[in-house]
Amino acid sequence: MTAAALNLTIEQGTDFEATFTVRNKSGTPLNLLSYTASSTLKKHYTSNTSYPFTLTFVDRSAGKISIAMTDGQTDSLSSGRYVYDVVLISPTEVKTRALEGFVIVSPGVS
Numbered sequence: 001m002t003a004a005a006l007n008l009t010i011e012q013g014t015d016f017e018a019t020f021t022v023r024n025k026s027g028t029p030l031n032l033l034s035y036t037a038s039s040t041l042k043k044h045y046t047s048n049t050s051y052p053f054t055l056t057f058v059d060r061s062a063g064k065i066s067i068a069m070t071d072g073q074t075d076s077l078s079s080g081r082y083v084y085d086v087v088l089i090s091p092t093e094v095k096t097r098a099l100e101g102f103v104i105v106s107p108g109v110s
Contacts, residue, residue, distance in 0.1 A: 001056040001089075003085070003096075003097040003098060003099055004020075004023075004098065004099050004100075005040045005099075005100060005101050005108075006020070006099060006100075006101045007101045007102045007103070007104070008084070008101060008102075008103045008104075009104045009105075010015065010077065010103055010104070010105050010106070011073050011074070011105075011106050011108065012073065012074055012075060012077060012079055012105055012106060012107050012108040013071055013075040013103045013108035013110070014071050014074060014108070015068070015069070015070055015074070016020075016068060016074055017066055017067070017068040017070050018064055018066060018067055018068075019058055019064060019065070019066040020046065020064070020067075020086070020099060021063050021064050022064075022065060022088065022099070023049075023063060023100045026083035027065030028030070028068060029061075029062045029064075030063040030064065031059055031061050032060040032061075032064065032088070033060050033061065033064070033097075034090075034091040034108070035060070035088050035089060035090055035091065036053050036088075036089045037057075037065060037086060037087060037088045037089065037098075038051065038052070038055060038068045038087050038089075039052070039053040039055045039084065039085065039086040039099075040052050040084065040085065041053065041077075041082050041083070041084045041103060042047055042082060042083055042084070042092065043080070043082055044082075045083055046070070051073065051076075051077065053067035053068060053069060053084070054067070054068045055060055055067050055068075055075060055086070056068070065086065066091070067084075067086065068092070074105070075108070077105045078105065079105050080083055080104075081102055081103070081104055081105075082102065082103040082104055082105060083100070083101070083102055084100065084102075084103050085097050085100040085101075086098050086099040086100070103105060
């Protein structure tokens with residue numbers, strides 16, 4: 001499976017959540033039963049500082065996952081461009097990058 005590319009915008013100081021459907025090569029939803037996953041945001045690919053998303057399996061059999069950050073977490077982000085990915089770990093411990101892209105953190109006024 002090749003990672004799907006999707007760019008996101010996070011508004012600084014607000015709750016953020018995005019839900020995705022992970023699909024296999026044939027385009028059907030991937031059954032995520034017994035999978036684990038992680039998702040991280042970084043300022044750039046080689047940064048030592050990372051900001052983890054809270055990842056939730058919304059509907060495993062339909063391949064639906066969501067990533068989220070609280071308003072407190074997004075408030076701690078500096079405005080600008082970041083990178084992120086979502087990595088799935090199969091029941092046989094095979095790691096696959098399912099999603100990747102850029103994130104624009106938009107500065108807050110209030």
